[in-house]
Amino acid sequence: MAFIIKSKLDNILKDDALGIGKVASSDPMGINATVGSFQPFEVFDFVKEIEGGLSTKDKYAYSSVDGGEKFRQATNSYLGLSDHYVISTPGGTGAITTSVGLTLEKGETLLIPYPCWGPYFGIAKENGLNVATYTLLKDDKFNLDGFIEVGNKIISEEGKLVFILNDPCHNPTGYSLRQEELEDLVGYLNKQKVPCTMILDCAYLDISNEARHKDRSFLKLHLEDNVEILYCVSYSKSYQIYGQRLGALVMKDEFFYKVACFHARTTWSNCNHAMITLIEKVELDLETKAKHKKALEKIQNALSERSKLFLSEAKSCNLKTLKYDNGFFISIPCKNNKEVFEKLKDEHIYVLPVCDLVRVAICGLTLEQVKGLAKKIKEYIIE
Numbered sequence: 001m002a003f004i005i006k007s008k009l010d011n012i013l014k015d016d017a018l019g020i021g022k023v024a025s026s027d028p029m030g031i032n033a034t035v036g037s038f039q040p041f042e043v044f045d046f047v048k049e050i051e052g053g054l055s056t057k058d059k060y061a062y063s064s065v066d067g068g069e070k071f072r073q074a075t076n077s078y079l080g081l082s083d084h085y086v087i088s089t090p091g092g093t094g095a096i097t098t099s100v101g102l103t104l105e106k107g108e109t110l111l112i113p114y115p116c117w118g119p120y121f122g123i124a125k126e127n128g129l130n131v132a133t134y135t136l137l138k139d140d141k142f143n144l145d146g147f148i149e150v151g152n153k154i155i156s157e158e159g160k161l162v163f164i165l166n167d168p169c170h171n172p173t174g175y176s177l178r179q180e181e182l183e184d185l186v187g188y189l190n191k192q193k194v195p196c197t198m199i200l201d202c203a204y205l206d207i208s209n210e211a212r213h214k215d216r217s218f219l220k221l222h223l224e225d226n227v228e229i230l231y232c233v234s235y236s237k238s239y240q241i242y243g244q245r246l247g248a249l250v251m252k253d254e255f256f257y258k259v260a261c262f263h264a265r266t267t268w269s270n271c272n273h274a275m276i277t278l279i280e281k282v283e284l285d286l287e288t289k290a291k292h293k294k295a296l297e298k299i300q301n302a303l304s305e306r307s308k309l310f311l312s313e314a315k316s317c318n319l320k321t322l323k324y325d326n327g328f329f330i331s332i333p334c335k336n337n338k339e340v341f342e343k344l345k346d347e348h349i350y351v352l353p354v355c356d357l358v359r360v361a362i363c364g365l366t367l368e369q370v371k372g373l374a375k376k377i378k379e380y381i382i383e
């Protein structure tokens with residue numbers, strides 16, 4: 001312990017979703033609604049085909065620090081952009097950590113929604129930052145007033161604003177901002193006289209079944225010069241390649257790109273060459289890209305069926321849920337979420353207690369497992 005610097009002594013990984021998921025999956029009778037990966041777990045056929053044909057060099061040689069020009073084009077194509085700089089990252093997590101670390105000095109404040117994906121708190125802590133939160137939803141809508149209230153305070157104290165927006169299919173609620181809500185948010189940022197950075201965590205972009213997400217038109221936003229979007233891409237979910245660890249950080253500013261390259265080289269150096277080649281081969285080929293879209297529809301449809309069943313049963317038994325549009329998770333407000341977790345665990349049902357909620361990962365369940373689950377959870381909930 002004495003070998004570790006004082007400021008890191010408190011950084012112990014606990015109550016982590018991956019850890020709880022491991023316990024859940026080692027229970028042979030377990031219903032695992034904890035981890036954010038789609039089940040039944042299958043590698044897409046076109047992914048297998050491409051992987052099988054990769055050369056030794058594609059698989060085992062170093063990649064370049066940023067992933068290379070073709071990867072830049074491929075990731076631009078993935079986001080429906082054309083002229084952005086790109087850096088390959090270890091998953092979406094790598095892109096988010098890099099964005100946060102390069103935009104905030106120690107002691108400055110990162111604004112995140114509540115509830116949110118748990119690692120945001122850890123990323124802030126690892127970088128010596130303060131965290132400010134706003135309640136994501138108010139009356140089942142994006143809480144822009146709440147965002148502005150906290151945003152104004154940070155701007156007046158620190159002369160800048162850096163925040164994470166997790167959209168679409170926000171984890172853990174499954175909420176996606178309406179286009180007007182996104183535009184109103186950008187409208188607020190455009191009016192500020194200080195630099196505003198939106199770290200757009202779009203990890204679940206391909207999980208949404210809305211047309212404006214599928215064709216990426218939701219990203220056509222008018223930004224003034226004081227506003228920068230850092231797009232944090234996770235190929236984990238889009239391509240079902242979670243364990244292969246590939247994502248991308250995408251930005252408009254060349255200087256930012258150069259600094260991010262330095263960060264990458266001195267942190268993880270470069271990323272998974274085989275997966276970089278995979279993304280290039282899909283995103284730059286219209287036919288394979290169409291196959292990918294088709295494969296994703298299966299996941300979107302399955303989620304839609306599972307969520308419909310869970311939500312209708314929740315309604316029948318008066319189990320309150322937060323507003324859900326699409327995505328891997330449904331959230332239930334709950335004061336005693338740790339107790340609910342323990343009680344359900346005794347019945348071999350594993351959910352995740354996060355942010356005064358119980359998060360149910362419908363992505364991990366069969367329809368059969370979803371059936372009756374809302375009622376079971378309701379038995380133990382204190383709202």
Ligand SMILES: Cc1ncc(COP(=O)(O)O)c(C=O)c1O
Nearest residue numbers: 036091092093117171203234236
């Ligand atoms: C909201 C959110 N952001 C980012 C990520 C990062 O994903 P990965 O690093 O596996 O690409 C996840 C994964 O669970 C997530 O839920």
